[in-house]
Amino acid sequence: MDNSSYSPRERRRLYKDPDRGKICGVCAGIAEYLGLEVWVVRIIAVSLLIFVNGAVLVAYIVMCFVLDPKPGHVSNRGCFGSERKRRKPSESDDSRPYRPTVKDVWSSGTSPKDLFSQVEDKFSVIEKKLQKMESYVTSNKFNLDQEFKKMAD
Structure with a gap:
C-alpha cells in the first residue's frame, strides 16, 4: 500500500x-475541498437557496469575499464582473503585482471604533437636517407658503 500520496499532517x-x-467559484472550491463533482454542489446550493430563507445566499456572498482564490488559477472570471486575466504560474513572479490576502485586507483600514464614530457623525448631520425639515413642515410658514403657491397657480 502506497501512502506517499496522502500525509496525515497535510x-x-x-x-x-x-x-x-x-x-x-465558491461551489467549485467547495466541490474540490469535499471531493465531489461541481454540479452536485451546485444542485445542493440551489436547493438550499430555494428551501432555506436566504441564509445560503448570504453565506455565498460572504464566502466570495472571505475565501482566497485557489493558488495558480488563471482568471478572475465570474468574480463580480472582473474579467481581468491573471498571469500563469509559469510566468516570472518578479513582475507580478502584490496581491494582498484576505488577512491583509481585514487587518488594514479603519478601526471599527473610528468607523463607528464616522457613521455616528454622519447620522447626527442627517438627524439635524431632518429636524429642520420637520419643524418647517409643521410650522405656520409652510401652510402660508402652500397658500401662496395655490394663489400663484
Whole structure:
C-alpha cells in the first residue's frame, strides 16, 4: 500500500476556484475541498437557496469575499464582473503585482471604533437636517407658503 500520496499532517484548505466557477467559484472550491463533482454542489446550493430563507445566499456572498482564490488559477472570471486575466504560474513572479490576502485586507483600514464614530457623525448631520425639515413642515410658514403657491397657480 502506497501512502506517499496522502500525509496525515497535510492540511487541506478551502479556496474559491474562479477557473471552474460560474459565479466567483465558491461551489467549485467547495466541490474540490469535499471531493465531489461541481454540479452536485451546485444542485445542493440551489436547493438550499430555494428551501432555506436566504441564509445560503448570504453565506455565498460572504464566502466570495472571505475565501482566497485557489493558488495558480488563471482568471478572475465570474468574480463580480472582473474579467481581468491573471498571469500563469509559469510566468516570472518578479513582475507580478502584490496581491494582498484576505488577512491583509481585514487587518488594514479603519478601526471599527473610528468607523463607528464616522457613521455616528454622519447620522447626527442627517438627524439635524431632518429636524429642520420637520419643524418647517409643521410650522405656520409652510401652510402660508402652500397658500401662496395655490394663489400663484
